Amino acid sequence: MATVTRENIGLLNEKITVKLAKEDYLPSFEKALKNYSKQANIPGFRKGMVPSGLIRKMHGQSVFADEVLRTVEKQLNDYMVNEKLEIFAQPLPLPENDSSALNHMAPAEYAFAFEVGLKPEIRVADLAAAKLPYYKITVTDEMLEEEINRLQLRNGAMTEPEIVDNEENVLNLTFEELDETGAVVEGGIKKDNSVLVKYFAPAFRTGLMGRKKDDSFQLTLAEAFEEKEREWILSDLGLSKEDAAAASKPFKATITKLGLVEKSPLDENFFNAVFPGKEIKDEAGFREALKADIELQLENQSRNQLFDGIYHFLVDQTKIEFPETFLKRWMQQGGEQPKTEAEAEKEYPSFANSLKWTLIVDQLVKDNKIEVNQEDLRGFAKAQLFSYMGNMNMGQLDIEQPWVNDYVDRMMKDRKFVEDSFHRIQTDKVFAVAETLVQKDEKPISLEEFQKMQSEHKH
Structure with a gap:
């Protein structure tokens, strides 16, 4: 008859030992061998007609070990369920276990030991005793105007002006890497990009005004962009911001297309686009809903x-x-x-x-x-x-x-x-x-x- 014992080996740490007698596993071993014999496919024998002695000789040890260990696992799991043990993870076999001692030719009493970590009983801290800061963020007029402007641009119409005359102009650019002489590097970096004029550095920005489609100009990223914008341009061109020389590489930029988003007017169409179904009729109602x-x-x-x-x-x-x-x-x-x-x-x-x-x-x-x-x-x-x-x-x-x-x-x-x-x-x-x-x-x-x-x- 199988027995399971338990002893404490540390804080919330227990050793569980499962001892098996021969009668605990031999019936299932013999049954498993018979099933194996019925399914075995061995040359020279019809399926299901392989002598049990041959099956025992060829596969007895592996089937025996499987059945013993399966019985141990079942006894361990049944014990933990019956004892209502709340454990972390899975039981860990202890080093003293020696499955090589299992011998189907000499069945004996076996013992296997496992270590388990028990879950502690806990009492959660009293939330009613917690006084925590709750930050009320102030919505300013500036925040409201900034969001209205963003929404007007998002819902606006894209136009194609003749010349660059606004910091909100969108420039579709083709960047081409240049050598020291100003010639395009064969096989060098070539990349299309879209950049708002206002993303260029202020000093460089003024030189863009009045330019047209198909105009080209030379630049280095260090002079054309400030740090924040420079980082994503570098990344987009496949260059590393960690490379000190990357920002000094010369490029030719060609304007392939000019664009300008005309802001959507503050009318009912705009109000319904932002807040569909609310039937906002005037700017005051829109501002209230947006706030x-x-x-x-x-x-x-x-x-x-x-x-x-x-x-x-x-x-x-x-x-x-x-x-x-x-x-x-x-x-x-x-x-x-x-x-x-x-x-x-x-x-x-x-x-x-x-x-x-x-x-x-x-x-x-x-x-x-x-x-x-x-x-x-x-x-x-x-x-x-x-x-x-x-x-x-x-x-x-x-x-x-x-x-x-x-x-x-x-x-x-x-x-x-x-x-x-x-x-x-x-x-x-x-x-x-x-x-x-x-x-x-x-x-x-x-x-x-x-x-x-x-x-x-x-x-």
Whole structure:
């Protein structure tokens, strides 16, 4: 009769030993041999008529080892289920186990030992005790005007003027690399690009005024562009910003086309293009709707910042002990990528922090009875589809169209998509609950100050 024993070998660290008697595995071994004999295809014998003695001689040892180890695994799993053991990862076989001692010619009593790391009982930090800053970003008149200008350009009409006479002109350019003599380098860099006149350096910009289609001029990127714009031009031309000489390379730039976006007038057609279905009639109504839209976007940024504060509060204030020795050994042996002892030691703090957050989320889900259902997953798939299409306002679209549901049906069969979406939705719901529990300390802030704060704390 099989016996399973357990002993503590460290903090939340247990050794489980499975002992098998012969009667625990011999019946399944004999049955497996008979099944093997029925399926074996050996030259000189009809299928299913191979003598059992020959099968035992040829394959007995491997079948025997498989059945013993399968029995051990079943006894171990049954024990953990019956004892309701909450463990990390999978049990790790201990070095003392010796499968080479298994001998089908001399069945005996065998013992196999495993190490497990137990999950700790946790008490999540009291969110009601958290007083966290909640930043209210001020929408200024300047921000509103800047967004109106951007939308007018986005919804404007492209024209083709005769000459460059405006910093908003778009220049379609062909860049060609030159040598020291000013001749085009054969096989050198040649690339088409579109650049707004205002992206050139101020001193260089003035020299572009009055130029026409098919005009050419020489430049180096260092003189033609300031640092920010220079970096993406360098990248687009296949040059590295780390190469000190790259910005000094001479180029010939030829204007292949001139363009200018004429701003859309502030009329009903424009209002309906920006806010379809809202039936905005005048500029005042448009400005009001746009301001509300900007406030909503900034509110989302503020909530994300609050969620970051909630994350840090929970991780910092929730005390959890881990079976560190087991987890480091599991990192070395049990993961998809085996690691050295030094690698496991180095990566453990980050690994433990991630594990801690997972346990906190699991506990909050349990404490608050948070569920993710099929409708949540389908709604998430639809939102993702329309975000890919560049239209986030699902309320203004017919989201029940057959092609939309066909797409969602396909995504629901994608196991990875469903798993990733489940965790994303679950985490969002956890933060939504947490937001209702913490105390918000509202703080007015400008967008510039808010963005600076975010850049200093990247998480």
